[in-house]
Amino acid sequence: MTSRFTSSSEKSLAMxxxxxxxxxxxxxxxxxxxxxxxxxxxxxxEQLDSIAGQTHARWSVVVSDDGSSDGTIxxxxxxxxxxxxxxxxxxxxxxxxxxxxxxxxxxxLELASDYYAWGDQDDMWHxxxxxxxxxxIKTVPDNVPALYCGRTETVTVDGxxxxxxxxxxxxxxxxxxxxxxxAGGNTMVFNRAALKILKExxxxxxxxxxxxxxxxxxCGVGGIVHYDENPYVRYRQHGNNLVGSNTGxxxxxxxxxxxxxxxxxxxxQQNIAALESIKTRLTNENQMKLRDFKxxxxxxxxxxxxxLKRSGVYRQTRFGSCALLFAVLCNxx
Numbered sequence: 001m002t003s004r005f006t007s008s009s010e011k012s013l014a015m016x017x018x019x020x021x022x023x024x025x026x027x028x029x030x031x032x033x034x035x036x037x038x039x040x041x042x043x044x045x046e047q048l049d050s051i052a053g054q055t056h057a058r059w060s061v062v063v064s065d066d067g068s069s070d071g072t073i074x075x076x077x078x079x080x081x082x083x084x085x086x087x088x089x090x091x092x093x094x095x096x097x098x099x100x101x102x103x104x105x106x107x108x109l110e111l112a113s114d115y116y117a118w119g120d121q122d123d124m125w126h127x128x129x130x131x132x133x134x135x136x137i138k139t140v141p142d143n144v145p146a147l148y149c150g151r152t153e154t155v156t157v158d159g160x161x162x163x164x165x166x167x168x169x170x171x172x173x174x175x176x177x178x179x180x181x182x183a184g185g186n187t188m189v190f191n192r193a194a195l196k197i198l199k200e201x202x203x204x205x206x207x208x209x210x211x212x213x214x215x216x217x218x219c220g221v222g223g224i225v226h227y228d229e230n231p232y233v234r235y236r237q238h239g240n241n242l243v244g245s246n247t248g249x250x251x252x253x254x255x256x257x258x259x260x261x262x263x264x265x266x267x268x269q270q271n272i273a274a275l276e277s278i279k280t281r282l283t284n285e286n287q288m289k290l291r292d293f294k295x296x297x298x299x300x301x302x303x304x305x306x307x308l309k310r311s312g313v314y315r316q317t318r319f320g321s322c323a324l325l326f327a328v329l330c331n332x333x
Contacts, residue, residue, distance in 0.1 A: 029138075031059045031130055031189070032113040036093065036101045040121030041071040043236060046159075047123055048079050050234075056130040060086065060113075064105035066093035072121075100203070102185060102210035107203045109195065114142075116195050118185040118210065122236045123152075124159065129232035133189035136226050145194040145223030147214055149183030152235035164231055168316040172225035174286045175312040177215045178293050179268070179324055179333070182316060185211035186233050194218050201278045208267045216271060220290075222283045259327045268297065268333055289313070297333050304328050 033051060037044065051061060063076055073090070080088040091108070093101040102118060109116070115137060117130065133148040140146035149172075151165045168182055176182065188211060197217055207213045218225055258264050275282070275290060282290065292311035296304050308328050315321050327333045 028114060029056070029058055029134065030113045031056065031115045031117055031134075032109065033059055033061045033117045033119050034102065034105050034109070035061055035063045035119040035121065036066065036098060036105065037063055037068060037072050037076070037121045038066040038093075038098070038101075039068045039070045039072060041068075041075055043122035044072060044075050045079075047119065047121055047125070048075075050123075050125040050127070051119065052083070053127050054125065054130050055128050056134060059130065060089070061119075062089045062091060062105060062109065064091050064093040064101050066098075066101045067095045099207055099209050099213075103198075103203045103207065103213070106195070106210070107199050109199075111192055111196060111199075113192065115189055115191055117189040120184075120186040120235075123186050124155075124234040124236070126232040126234070130189065132228070132230070132232055136228070137189060137191055140191065140224055142191065143193055144191075145197050145218045145221060146191045147194055147218040147223065147225045148189045148228065149187045149211075149215075149225065150228030150233075151231040152184060152187060152233045153231040155234045155236050157236065159234065159236070161234075162237070165235070166317065167229055168227060170314065170316050172215070172219065172227050174216070174219035174282075175289060176314055176316065177212070177219045178271070178289070178311070178313045180315045180320065181209065181212035181215055182227060183211065183215070184233075184235065185209070185214070186235065187228075187231075188214060190214065190218070194223060197221055197223070197281065200281070201274075205274050205277060206270055207274050208270055212271070213274065216275060217278070220275065220278070220282045220286050222286075259323060259330065259332050262332060264327060265297075265332050296328065297331075301329065301331070304331065304333075308333075 051059065065072060076090050080090065091105065094104045115134065137146050137148050151167065153161055154163045154165065155161050170176065172182060198214065201217055215225060272294060279287060289311050292307045293313055296307035296311055305328060315324050
């Protein structure tokens with residue numbers, strides 16, 4: 001296993017950090033896929049095969065393994081032999097959990113591709129996943145942080161489709177990101193401007209999850225987030241999922257328990273502390289929203305509701321909105 005973060009394909013694609021004017025046209029639109037693994041031998045090959053089968057052919061994969069003790073590394077090395085090191089680079093993760101692993105590999109990358117994607121070890125991508133993401137993201141100017149995300153198709157251990165993640169109708173925004181993550185990192189594709197701001201924010205503080213953090217940061221600095229109502233990731237449900245499906249009655253009940261247990265409050269505090277470290281990069285409007293949201297977490301119940309309204313925060317669904325109000329009432333945000 002190597003310890004470097006720049007594969008030879010990335011080196012060949014090295015470009016100015018201020019633009020891609022110096023990049024030969026044949027090399028443009030390259031996508032670096034960041035895949036994090038930990039004891040993922042059971043489904044890993046299917047995920048790698050789905051990446052190899054993309055209709056968008058200009059991609060390479062950086063895998064950050066977090067100390068697997070099963071056959072994960074053997075599988076990765078086998079694919080590396082077949083694909084070549086230009087296509088698959090293997091690095092060591094920090095062994096501090098999935099969020100830290102994703103942020104470690106993200107912050108360790110060179111700004112050498114036009115676009116970047118996150119992937120999970122046990123999913124399967126539709127063959128046009130990257131293509132569909134780039135259809136939107138290429139409409140955004142290169143210097144504007146842009147994040148594509150969307151729904152997932154939920155499948156069983158055997159790959160049988162059993163539904164889709166919730167369809168959210170309200171627009172993505174910083175106001176929403178303060179209290180909710182709307183999409184999994186396994187759906188996310190972002191441009192070099194977004195990677196640059198994530199790298200500048202760094203990896204020296206705890207975050208709840210890499211996908212929620214990306215949503216917060218891109219919205220916070222005035223970037224653009226697009227939520228696709230069509231799923232292009234087959235999200236496999238099994239007993240070892242670190243983050244499970246968020247649909248159904250029991251998932252709602254679980255979220256209410258998180259509010260009562262104080263976990264939601266702890267998560268918000270982690271996100272706020274992380275945002276404080278990049279506060280000067282937030283737009284003026286979003287700095288005020290963050291300030292009001294912090295005020296909504298203290299004082300008497302009247303003050304909390306007043307500042308909640310001033311902050312403009314919202315969740316995507318009616319149930320989620322009710323849960324947010326309940327959290328404010330219980331002083332649990």
